[in-house]
Amino acid sequence: MVISEDDQDFWRRLLAADQVYSTIETDEDTPSHRQLLARIEFNSVLKHLLAKPAALIELIRIALQDPTTRSEALKVCAVLSWEEQQQLIGELLWLSSWSHESTAECQNLVQALPRPWVLGQVEDYAEYLLEENCPEVYGGLLKLSFRLDTTLTLRLVHRAFQTFGQDFGKQLQAS
Numbered sequence: 001m002v003i004s005e006d007d008q009d010f011w012r013r014l015l016a017a018d019q020v021y022s023t024i025e026t027d028e029d030t031p032s033h034r035q036l037l038a039r040i041e042f043n044s045v046l047k048h049l050l051a052k053p054a055a056l057i058e059l060i061r062i063a064l065q066d067p068t069t070r071s072e073a074l075k076v077c078a079v080l081s082w083e084e085q086q087q088l089i090g091e092l093l094w095l096s097s098w099s100h101e102s103t104a105e106c107q108n109l110v111q112a113l114p115r116p117w118v119l120g121q122v123e124d125y126a127e128y129l130l131e132e133n134c135p136e137v138y139g140g141l142l143k144l145s146f147r148l149d150t151t152l153t154l155r156l157v158h159r160a161f162q163t164f165g166q167d168f169g170k171q172l173q174a175s
Contacts, residue, residue, distance in 0.1 A: 007055040010045050011063070017042035018072045046076065056080075057087050064091045067100070074105050082113055089113070093125045097140035107144050119152050126156050130163045138164075 020038035031039070049056045056076070063073035077085060077092075085092070095106040110118060122145055129138045138160055145153040160168045 001054055001058050003055050003058050007049065007052060007059065010048050011059045014042060014045040014049065014076070015069060015072050017045060018075065046079070053084055057084060061088060061091055064088070064095060070102050074102055074109065077109060085109060085113060086117070089118070089121050090125070093121065093141070096144045097137045099140070107147060110144060111147055115148070119149055122148065122152065123155070126159065130159060135160070135164045135168055
């Protein structure tokens with residue numbers, strides 16, 4: 001999908017508004033005037049982007065790949081419908097499978113999706129990681145699967161030992 005320059009500009013405005021809101025420090029418990037204006041701008045831009053779900057999903061997909069915009073992308077992802085979030089499952093599983101400042105937030109989004117569907121997605125992603133020989137990322141996926149379903153976790157552990165051998169257990173203990 002090609003994202004229009006107009007939609008890209010709205011996304012930049014959304015990021016800028018969130019940056020202003022997040023970086024202004026106040027001495028009080030109440031937000032400052034600038035914070036309130038930034039939050040109003042953020043909500044206004046978000047409303048515009050929510051009316052264009054296909055473009056918004058592509059903008060989020062791109063932003064999730066960039067550590068400097070990932071946090072804002074996850075905030076927006078959290079307000080999407082389940083159907084829209086499901087379109088980002090590949091990115092969310094990838095981000096849920098390794099350690100970074102937003103790992104828990106990604107895992108929470110995945111965990112909130114409809115359980116039967118997400119379990120199938122995790123299992124499919126695990127097979128992909130086995131084929132690509134990614135034991136470190138696979139270990140991260142096991143941590144997510146443990147939060148989701150014990151039976152799935154046991155299946156994934158069994159498959160990991162079949163593929164990676166006994167060294168996989170040592171890698172898990174080290175991480």
